[in-house]
Amino acid sequence: MPEWIDTVIRSFIFLAALFFMTKILGKKQISELSFFEYISGITIGSIAGEAITGLENSIIQGLLSIAIFSLITLLVDYLALKSKTVRNLVDGRGTVLIKDGKVLEDNLKKEKYTIDELSALLRQKDIYRVADVEFAVLEPRGTLSALLKKEHRPLTPKDIQLKVADEKEPQTIIMDGQIVDEALRSAGKSRGWLLTELAKLELTLENVFIGQVDSYGELTVDIYDDKMQVPSPSERPLLLATLKKVQADLEIFSLGTEDEASKAMYIKNAKLVQETIDKLTPYLSS
Incomplete structure (x- = not known):
């Protein structure tokens, strides 16, 4: 068999194997990784690359290596669920970087973060003054959790004892000018109701890019013609x-x-x- 055909076959086999193993390992492998999951993911990818291009190695050996590393990752995840000691060892612990509006320089140096990097993490949370922060923790996954001082937190309806209505997930009932019947049923609406509402807006189904029904049963639409103004629900x-x-x-x-x-x-x-x-x-x- 020519080497290029062997390489193509190996590529498809290991692509399918990696996809299957990643599905087993779960969404954590494509989201925020712990140190161990990061190392495991790199190793599995390296094994797959070597098995695809290293024609002297057998396919079975490559698949076996990927399976072993996947099982080790699953085992570590299972032990982390059962033991806080293992969890702390694998995932690490959060580090307090700000307390009572003051930066803890020793903890910042320990995590090898500069003040610029800390400021960038705070800005991602729309925080621009360290003095406004009551408490900030660098999580094991590298994200920053910050709690503003009470006087700097956004005002909520509960703070002023204002009663607000509960809201449910909006249902997208029109996509690309096509009715999504499943979402329409979930919203408790019919096609007749939808066409009537579109007629009130002087629109046809073909004009609508996205149409949604909110928890109040009101229809909001986004149309293809961005220059055209669509009235807001007024019922x-x-x-x-x-x-x-x-x-x-x-x-x-x-x-x-x-x-x-x-x-x-x-x-x-x-x-x-x-x-x-x-x-x-x-x-x-x-």
Whole structure:
């Protein structure tokens, strides 16, 4: 057999073998690696490269070597799950780099990081002043976890005791002008509803690049023509405005009548509508 044909055959065999072994090892092999996984991945790749190009070696030996290293990696991962000692040995421990707004220089030198590199890691988290940081840890995988001081953290609805509605994952029901029926069913919508909503926007299905339905059942679209403006969903704001108008009208009616029974009825219903508005505002606000 010619050598180039042998090389092609070996390439396909080891490509399939590496793909199969990587699937077994899991997503960690293509995401953040521990020191051991990094070394193992390099070694497996080197073995595959040598087995593909080193024609004097047999395919069986190359596959056996890859299988051994894959099994060792799986074994180490299993032991790390069962033992914190092994986990600390393989993955390492986090190192505190900033505490109470002060950089711990000894820990920074220990991890061989410069102040420029630390600043770059902080900027990736939109932090530009070390003094704003309460606590920062360099994780075993090389990422930086930082906690801002309380006065510098973003304000949340909970901080001001504001009730907000829960949101679910938007469903992409149109892709490249084609309806995605599975996503449409997950959103609890029909094709008829979708076509009606598109007609309201004066669009056809072919005009739409991406269409999504949010947790409120509203359709938002991105069309091929970037110069064309598509109106935002307005059903919820309009409903909220209508409820507020009804409540205001009831109060006006209560002030404009001389009949005490009618006045009491208007006031009572105005309060009921206001209570409804208070409950629905988190869901109807834009």
